[in-house]
Amino acid sequence: MSYETEHIAASLKKARASKGISQRELAKRSGVPQSHISKIESNAVDLRISSLASLAHALDLELELVPRKAAPAVRSIARNAITQNNRGNADALNELNRTLRALNTLPKALQENTATQTLHKQLSEISNLRNTIHQTGALHQLRTTLEAIEGNDGLKEIRKAARDAKRLRNELVHNVAPTETQESKPAYSLDDEEDDDA
Amino acid sequence: MSYETEHIAASLKKARASKGISQRELAKRSGVPQSHISKIESNAVDLRISSLASLAHALDLELELVPRKAAPAVRSIARNAITQNNRGNADALNELNRTLRALNTLPKALQENTATQTLHKQLSEISNLRNTIHQTGALHQLRTTLEAIEGNDGLKEIRKAARDAKRLRNELVHNVAPTETQESKPAYSLDDEEDDDA
DNA sequence: ACCATCGATATATAATAACATATCATTATC
DNA sequence: GATAATGATATGTTATTATATATCGATGGT
Numbered sequence: 274m275s276y277e278t279e280h281i282a283a284s285l286k287k288a289r290a291s292k293g294i295s296q297r298e299l300a301k302r303s304g305v306p307q308s309h310i311s312k313i314e315s316n317a318v319d320l321r322i323s324s325l326a327s328l329a330h331a332l333d334l335e336l337e338l339v340p341r342k343a344a345p346a347v348r349s350i351a352r353n354a355i356t357q358n359n360r361g362n363a364d365a366l367n368e369l370n371r372t373l374r375a376l377n378t379l380p381k382a383l384q385e386n387t388a389t390q391t392l393h394k395q396l397s398e399i400s401n402l403r404n405t406i407h408q409t410g411a412l413h414q415l416r417t418t419l420e421a422i423e424g425n426d427g428l429k430e431i432r433k434a435a436r437d438a439k440r441l442r443n444e445l446v447h448n449v450a451p452t453e454t455q456e457s458k459p460a461y462s463l464d465d466e467e468d469d470d471a
Numbered sequence: 472m473s474y475e476t477e478h479i480a481a482s483l484k485k486a487r488a489s490k491g492i493s494q495r496e497l498a499k500r501s502g503v504p505q506s507h508i509s510k511i512e513s514n515a516v517d518l519r520i521s522s523l524a525s526l527a528h529a530l531d532l533e534l535e536l537v538p539r540k541a542a543p544a545v546r547s548i549a550r551n552a553i554t555q556n557n558r559g560n561a562d563a564l565n566e567l568n569r570t571l572r573a574l575n576t577l578p579k580a581l582q583e584n585t586a587t588q589t590l591h592k593q594l595s596e597i598s599n600l601r602n603t604i605h606q607t608g609a610l611h612q613l614r615t616t617l618e619a620i621e622g623n624d625g626l627k628e629i630r631k632a633a634r635d636a637k638r639l640r641n642e643l644v645h646n647v648a649p650t651e652t653q654e655s656k657p658a659y660s661l662d663d664e665e666d667d668d669a
Numbered sequence: 670a671c672c673a674t675c676g677a678t679a680t681a682t683a684a685t686a687a688c689a690t691a692t693c694a695t696t697a698t699c
Numbered sequence: 700g701a702t703a704a705t706g707a708t709a710t711g712t713t714a715t716t717a718t719a720t721a722t723c724g725a726t727g728g729t
Contacts, residue, residue: 295704295705295706296705296706296707297704297705297706307705307706307707308706308707308708308709310706311706311707311708312707312708314706315706315707321715321716
């Protein structure tokens with residue numbers, strides 16, 4: 274196949290890797306079969322626009338036709354957006370690590386409490402979602418809440434933190450940005466936000 | 472078909488109109504049949520990437536997957552490139568018109584010369600290529616050459632102008648920018664520049 | 670009136686994408 | 700060692716694109 278289709282295939286593969294999801298996960302989100310995604314990413318098919326659009330949508334990409342003269346500027350903007358996204362991810366992972374450390378240095382009496390263990394579990398699950406974490410602000414708030422606890426007087430704060438962490442974890446599983454309201458989302462993404470491990 | 476494919480179809484149609492070429496002309500340049508182009512532009516097929524790439528190439532466009540967040544900025548850059556292209560076209564047409572006027576105000580003795588008639592013919596043919604004309608500089612030079620002619624002492628200049636106009640016309644027919652050297656062109660566009668009306 | 674060109678539509682055929690389903694070798698985790 | 704998950708590959712079927720070729724009604728130029 275041509276250079277152009279190869280370029281598209283490489284862009285899709287890179288975007289999926291950057292999001293940290295598997296071909297099977299992308300198949301679920303896009304409706305395109307995993308085996309077909311494998312072929313697409315290795316440039317083994319001349320895929321249809323509708324399939325490309327489905328994959329692009331699932332990867333938060335848009336397909337644009339741009340004047341050749343503007344292509345270098347467009348690629349630069351695309352790279353900047355990716356770089357900023359990666360930086361947001363790095364910052365959030367940093368806050369997450371500091372939150373875990375704050376949790377682990379709580380007094381022993383608090384450590385053995387169920388709320389603390391629930392919080393720990395949620396943060397571990399969040400940690401497993403590595404590349405999709407961008408919630409630097411929310412994690413920062415969790416961390417400063419924990420770091421403010423003195424003595425054994427922190428059960429209330431820990432319980433609240435556990436609830437916040439659970440909500441954050443559920444949002445991440447559905448890849449829903451916490452700032453979006455339900456009403457503003459396009460119809461095709463108004464899916465249930467319940468814990469899908471049930 | 473979906474919004475996304477509709478968007479692509481509309482972009483293709485607009486780009487072709489902007490270039491001022493017919494579906495049959497685009498079929499020649501891209502290798503995609505005219506009847507298929509008609510279906511594509513009316514969003515009646517879910518076309519393959521390779522076909523889209525062929526059309527994009529013939530229309531001086533590139534296909535890019537860009538992060539959704541960067542899409543507004545990318546569209547703005549694309550619009551700017553198109554606007555500048557249109558402005559370049561308008562400026563060139565303006566110079567062309569002024570060149571024709573300068574030609575028409577030459578002394579009668581020079582008007583009846585074969586070189587003058589040849590020059591007029593070339594400028595008319597250039598005029599027929601309306602949307603693809605961007606050579607403001609070259610046309611400006613032609614115009615100032617003609618405007619500098621005084622009395623009947625301009626045959627040499629007119630002959631040179633006729634040769635320049637013929638070369639410009641041939642370049643336009645092949646849509647080759649005059650600043651590009653032959654060696655720097657990719658192999659697929661190293662086509663013959665002879666007059667194809669022969 | 671005649672002619673050329675346009676975009677749209679029709680018909681027939683061949684090639685291939687899209688999909689379902691299954692399985693493989695490899696890797697990582699417990 | 701067992702298990703789960705991964706990307707790649709295989710088989711079979713169906714629907715659709717891509718193409719060649721032709722033609723139509725509409726439009727514009729001479």
